[in-house]
Amino acid sequence: xxxxxxxxxxxxxxxxxxxxxxxxxxxxxxxxxxxxxxxxxxxxxxxxxxxxxxxxxxxxxxxxxxxxxxxxxxxxxxxxxxxxxxxxxxxxxxxxxxxxxxxxxxxxxxxxxxxxxxxxxxxxxxxxxxxxxxxxxxxxxxxxxxxxxxxxxxxxxxxxxxxxxxxxxxxxxxxxxxxxxxxxxxxxxxxxxxxxxxxxxxxxxxxxxxxxxxxxxxxxxxxx
Amino acid sequence: xxxxxxxxxxxxxxxxxxxxxxxxxxxxxxxxxxxxxxxxxxxxxxxxxxxxxxxxxxxxxxxxxxxxxxxxxxxxxxxxxxxxxxxxxxxxxxxxxxxxxxxxxxxxxxxxxxxxxxxxxxxxxxxxxxxxxxxxxxxxxxxxxxxxxxxxxxxxxxxxxxxxxxxxxxxxxxxxxxxxxxxxxxxxxxxxxxxxxxxxxxxxxxxxxxxxxxxxxxxxxxxxxxxxxxxxxxx
Numbered sequence: 001x002x003x004x005x006x007x008x009x010x011x012x013x014x015x016x017x018x019x020x021x022x023x024x025x026x027x028x029x030x031x032x033x034x035x036x037x038x039x040x041x042x043x044x045x046x047x048x049x050x051x052x053x054x055x056x057x058x059x060x061x062x063x064x065x066x067x068x069x070x071x072x073x074x075x076x077x078x079x080x081x082x083x084x085x086x087x088x089x090x091x092x093x094x095x096x097x098x099x100x101x102x103x104x105x106x107x108x109x110x111x112x113x114x115x116x117x118x119x120x121x122x123x124x125x126x127x128x129x130x131x132x133x134x135x136x137x138x139x140x141x142x143x144x145x146x147x148x149x150x151x152x153x154x155x156x157x158x159x160x161x162x163x164x165x166x167x168x169x170x171x172x173x174x175x176x177x178x179x180x181x182x183x184x185x186x187x188x189x190x191x192x193x194x195x196x197x198x199x200x201x202x203x204x205x206x207x208x209x210x211x212x213x214x215x216x217x218x219x220x221x222x223x224x
Numbered sequence: 225x226x227x228x229x230x231x232x233x234x235x236x237x238x239x240x241x242x243x244x245x246x247x248x249x250x251x252x253x254x255x256x257x258x259x260x261x262x263x264x265x266x267x268x269x270x271x272x273x274x275x276x277x278x279x280x281x282x283x284x285x286x287x288x289x290x291x292x293x294x295x296x297x298x299x300x301x302x303x304x305x306x307x308x309x310x311x312x313x314x315x316x317x318x319x320x321x322x323x324x325x326x327x328x329x330x331x332x333x334x335x336x337x338x339x340x341x342x343x344x345x346x347x348x349x350x351x352x353x354x355x356x357x358x359x360x361x362x363x364x365x366x367x368x369x370x371x372x373x374x375x376x377x378x379x380x381x382x383x384x385x386x387x388x389x390x391x392x393x394x395x396x397x398x399x400x401x402x403x404x405x406x407x408x409x410x411x412x413x414x415x416x417x418x419x420x421x422x423x424x425x426x427x428x429x430x431x432x433x434x435x436x437x438x439x440x441x442x443x444x445x446x447x448x449x450x451x452x453x454x455x456x457x458x459x
Contacts, residue, residue, distance in 0.1 A: 159359065160357075168355060178386040
């Protein structure tokens with residue numbers, strides 16, 4: 001078990017080191033998220049009334065779009081430079097690669113969110129620094145990264161990989177999006193937790209189910 | 225090359241007769257619903273086609289599991305056949321639902337759980353077909369689409385629950401008292417008869433189409449291997 005965790009850690013560490021050297025991925029995700037927020041601001045005319053009901057949706061749409069960029073990049077780099085074969089040669093279980101990549105993607109998403117959220121707070125005046133809300137952000141990102149990493153590993157091996165990921169990913173992650181938006185809205189509008197705790201439960205259920213299934217099928221994705 | 229099995233021809237005829245009888249029952253046997261009038265007739269085939277759409281999804285997910293466990297090409301053919309057929313039936317169900325909704329709910333479309341879930345399912349099917357067309361290697365294509373069918377199948381109930389929690393106006397037709405105000409109704413015996421017969425007819429029709437499509441897939445694979453063989457012989 002200890003060896004397994006060390007191997008997962010090694011995959012994550014490799015991703016961080018590569019990212020630290022060029023910062024391609026993080027900067028692209030970050031600039032993109034800021035642009036999306038800006039576009040929503042003008043497209044939806046977010047005045048005070050509209051903000052209360054729409055901001056949670058704007059926030060999650062931003063995270064999800066930015067997440068797609070990160071997911072696409074994360075596996076495309078491995079494939080283009082032939083690193084995927086190198087990873088596959090490593091004498092470890094295939095699921096190590098999955099968990100390593102998924103956790104790496106999750107951390108990149110969380111870093112971007114950690115920068116976007118204060119800006120969001122500053123622009124729209126919602127208090128984002130509530131432990132419950134941050135928990136929702138983490139739970140939603142986990143579900144998205146778990147399914148997204150699996151699908152992007154599949155997509156990089158396809159001919160039409162540049163366009164395929166969002167098409168495959170969005171319909172499957174709809175429960176995460178709905179639940180995360182609803183739970184965030186609950187926190188933004190200061191509702192009592194009992195009124196929207198069901199959405200947190202759905203997030204937890206989704207995360208557990210899909211991590212388990214991804215763990216079971218990941219071997220088949222990297223078979224050759 | 226295998227000739228068309230006799231049983232398949234029999235199934236062709238049976239499903240044709242059953243769908244025809246179902247149409248007859250719907251139009252001439254089942255009474256006209258008091259409040260909604262003739263438009264309610266769409267209900268029988270609407271539910272039946274939607275049922276076939278979901279059935280195909282189930283078949284595709286099950287075929288996906290079998291493919292991943294056994295690695296036999298025929299399961300891939302079963303999976304893609306089921307999805308292709310259900311893609312069409314589900315679209316028919318959605319359009320019929322829309323036709324029904326227009327006079328009853330006074331709108332072509334609402335974001336009700338079942339309507340939304342139906343459209344998501346349709347999109348997952350479409351994504352499945354796009355995924356298949358994007359992967360060239362047949363063995364890899366089979367693996368990926370098996371996994372995607374499985375994932376789609378698991379996510380759909382969660383999607384349904386999530387949207388259901390938001391709000392619903394879709395009637396729960398059978399055995400629900402509060403549905404009456406939203407366009408639900410109680411079925412009397414002839415209506416039930418027409419309804420269940422339609423379900424059975426479309427299930428048989430689905431099985432028939434599935435068999436045809438699987439056969440087509442197998443023939444296609446056979447032609448492909450013949451082509452490869454003759455190509456190698458030329459060399």
